[in-house]
Amino acid sequence: MRMRSAGSSVELTIEGYQFPELAPAADPSDHDATWLRVRGTVGVNGVEWSFVDPCLMTVEAQELLDWLREVAEGGSPEELWFTEPNLAFALDDSNPEGAVLRLTFSNESAPEETSETPAHIIILNMALRDVESAADEWASELRPYPVPCRQLPNGT
Template identity: 35%
Template sequence: MLLADHEHRIKLRALRYRFPVASGDQYDDNWLVIGGEVTTPEGGWSFADPCLLTDEARQLSPWLRAVGGAMPTDAQSDLHFLEPVLSFSRTGSGLVRIRLSHEAAPPWRDRDEGLDEYVLEIKTTIADLHQAADEWDRCLAPFPPR
């Protein structure tokens, strides 16, 4: 899934289950390792972290479609997950805000001082949001809940 504008770019994809063999544990079996590539005016970096459960990952596509459509109440809500590595929100000015923290934060951030959160604000269109949602759905297809 790609979201980008003239200053920022983030590409997210599901790479694999954290644990390749299901053990019968509802959480351990369903952690997905998410890979990200980020480009900003300050620099670029990549990350890979088991930060989304399969059910959480499936919340992103409907959220992207909602913020790109005419659903004002749901479209304005933030999307947070159990692990605080990624979160998403939409501003009233057509910006999608993506917060990257902990393992997804830029490597130059000083984690000892609590400055590890990095916020991307990406100006996007309805078509871009729907395309990102479609890409995300295709990316998740090989990773059903176990």
């Protein structure tokens, strides 16, 4: 998924499961089987860094897709944080044509030279059609990594 704005760019891709030997569909309650290794490449004002980290579970990656789709449709979703506090997405402002997204990169997802800083924030001013394109790209990334079905307490 690629997102760009004047002087800033973010690309996120899924590298695979953190533990590919675990079968995600075998036990829906085994969260270890659903961790995804995310590769990020971030550039802002001529400074670029990258990371690879298991920072999203499949259900969280789906939540990110839903969040992007809501923004693209002109909605105002709440800030999105995940179990691992490496990434966060927020909508700072929007209008009928565009949205201002605030992406936060922390811990293993932050640039090394700022690892002592709690977070690195990127602001992206994007047209809604570009947010929709990013959502479509993220959906393609997610296709091989389905969210496991959860059984109801009665076993169905």
